[in-house]
Amino acid sequence: MSAVNCRSIVVCLMVPSGDWDLAPLVAAIAHHHPEWTLTAVWCGDPQRRPVLVPSLRTTWSDIGLGEPSGAGWNRLVVALPQRIYEWCRTAAAVQQLLDTGVEQVVVLRVGSVAVLGDISALVGSAALTLVERAPGGLPVDGLSPDEADLVQHGQHSVVVASFAGGSQPGLVWLAERLVDAHGQVGPWLDRMGSLFGAGACADARVGVSPWRVPTPTSSAVSQPMLLDFDLLDREQPWSFVLGGGPARVRLSSQPVLAAAVRDGLVQMAGTAAPIRLPGGIAIDDAIRSLMTGALHAWRTDAKPLPPEPFGPQNSAFVEWLESPYEWGAEVGRYWLELHATRADLRAAFPRPQSFDAGPLIDWANTNWRIEQRSMLVRSSAGTWNCIASIGCDPGGINVLGYLDFDQSQGHIAREIVAALEQAHVPVSPLNHHRSLGARHATTVTAAREARYATNIVVVNADQFLFVVADHGATLLEGRRTIGYWFWELEHVPETMVRAIDDIDEIWAGSRFVAEAFARVTDKPVHVVPLPIAEPQPSERDRGSFGLPDDRFVFLATFDQFSVPERKNPFGVIEAFTRAFRDGEGPLLWIKTLNGDKNWREHERLLLAASGRSDIVVWDGHLDRADQMAVLRAADCLVSLHRSEGLGLHCAEAMWLGKPVIATRYSGNLDFMDDDCAALIDYQLVPVRHGGGIYPPVAVWAEPDTEQAAAWMRRLVGDRELGAHMGARARARMEAQPTLADTGRLMASLAGVRVREGDESWD
Incomplete structure (x- = not known):
């Protein structure tokens, strides 16, 4: 047995909030390092600590853990960003382990790492050992992550580190600084390493991650021992997520790394979850900001601490959130803080401490309970998007759609216009501009006037709120509106069902779509299929x-x-x-x-x-x-x-x-x-x-x-x-009907008569 293996080494698992299966990771560590001992630190909901079954051979090392500021862990878990709280708590636990005589503690974050081989390189001669993310720097090539990401998130991994006897001063420094920290935890680990002489893990196979620039001969790619999964999308485990550019490391071009990721995914088993207050109240940015401010006032001005959020004082804490400031209007401090964090609320209620206090309270009591999107939607996208209402002639139809865009709905809107025109039905084609699609190659001559009493709107239900926001007053009010909608499931979600309130009738291009909408509304639903035009391919072979x-x-x-x-x-x-x-x-x-x-x-x-x-x-x-x-x-x-x-x-x-x-x-x-x-x-x-x-x-x-x-x-x-x-x-x-046949069917359903002298649709 090597000298390294003879030392007293403990693996400390940092367990985030959520429901995790520790068994695969524990088994991997035990397989590669059977002589190491395992402990864990719970960093989630204080009242939902999991039970560690005996087969895991892992114990909690943070029971009765002292908190460095004196405010208590129950307040810190509310005040601190989750990653900072995790490291604050883990630093205190590691210090406690070292103080009891443990020689070396290797920290691994559950859900973010996979152990695939020997990781003894983490156990070095330095008191602190960190894993560099990009030892050679990152090129300027438009890929993510880049150097700016490295500066923001830190130069070292935040999911693996190692601490030996003598590192306690650095751990104390880190825990004390993190109780008042915000932002990313990585730069704090960098600073600790700089101040207290951290060494870098010399084995490039430990900490393989999307920060590393792989090369065909890179040992970090060919033989990964420990994978840093922190940027891997758990719902889409084929891509790494950070920054706005394409990923620097792509599994599709790294087959060995892709195989390692597949092998290691089982060690990520579990579900992350946000920490909630008793009763299920989410700890959002407003609550976190309020607690942070209260702790700062306690430290600097000796102000009283708010009640503890968890345990018997929970009701008092919720009442504290709802209570107004002594110097302000009768608006709960939570709602004022939420108002300060949201531009839409600031625009809607610019004077919350005076004239707008009552409307803000009304909103807090009603809209917020069902809100699933911003309460304010811009009603204009510029003069080019304006539609003028110049009458309600019952003898024609307004057609609103993505006429200028090269997408399927734009094609459908253009076909509806063509069908009506071939049936000699007067039509006013109107352009809807809210699309990310490419522009149609042929410019469509669209009107800017809504002339007729009937609208056909070729904008799907999930996007219909933008039609209401942009054109509600000029196009929808006082007219019969038909939504020509497509949807791809039998189940119609509530957000789309709500759009039915803004129309009078639904037309669908297939029986499947019509049957889906007919299940959720009593309004008329008709199948109005468009003939699919014969394609005209180019000469390309x-x-x-x-x-x-x-x-x-x-x-x-x-x-x-x-x-x-x-x-x-x-x-x-x-x-x-x-x-x-x-x-x-x-x-x-x-x-x-x-x-x-x-x-x-x-x-x-x-x-x-x-x-x-x-x-x-x-x-x-x-x-x-x-x-x-x-x-x-x-x-x-x-x-x-x-x-x-x-x-x-x-x-x-x-x-x-x-x-x-x-x-x-x-x-x-x-x-x-x-x-x-x-x-x-x-x-x-x-x-x-x-x-x-x-x-x-x-x-x-x-x-x-x-x-x-x-x-x-x-x-x-x-x-x-x-x-x-x-x-x-x-x-x-x-064998399909012609466009003219379809146009006559549309006119019939809309109750619009073909102009005198033209073919009848009867």
């Missing part, structure tokens, strides 16, 4: 896209802003890899859009496709003609979507005579069946990774990838089958 002419090409295409989990290219990759060995012949082409903007999701896709030479991911914006040329260049479109409001890309491929493999679920079933497509069975599963759009209480389809793989093999082996399927698909598209 396979060669112009870098594709070979002699291979069967499967295509999956989607926008990274359309929630990749719903579009499910990962299912397509799984089916393709089940169907064919690498290099067997066929090629999977995944054409994406906005991968540069939603780079974290794009990184997940690149990671899923890595390791296969026959899967090509190509990201970039194409005009509509070139995008249709992409469809034409493929032999088969694959859409293993979990849900679609319509499935426009499937219909466009069918127009081009391509066989389509698609999930047997949602809006695409309005124009697809087993006669003209290869439909894939599914099971309904709870929504995961919904991108903040699709709630986890909803369900969507999980397509059968083995069945999809069988169809892939079948189409490659039988080209004639694919040709017949493609021909039937095109025939299905040719």
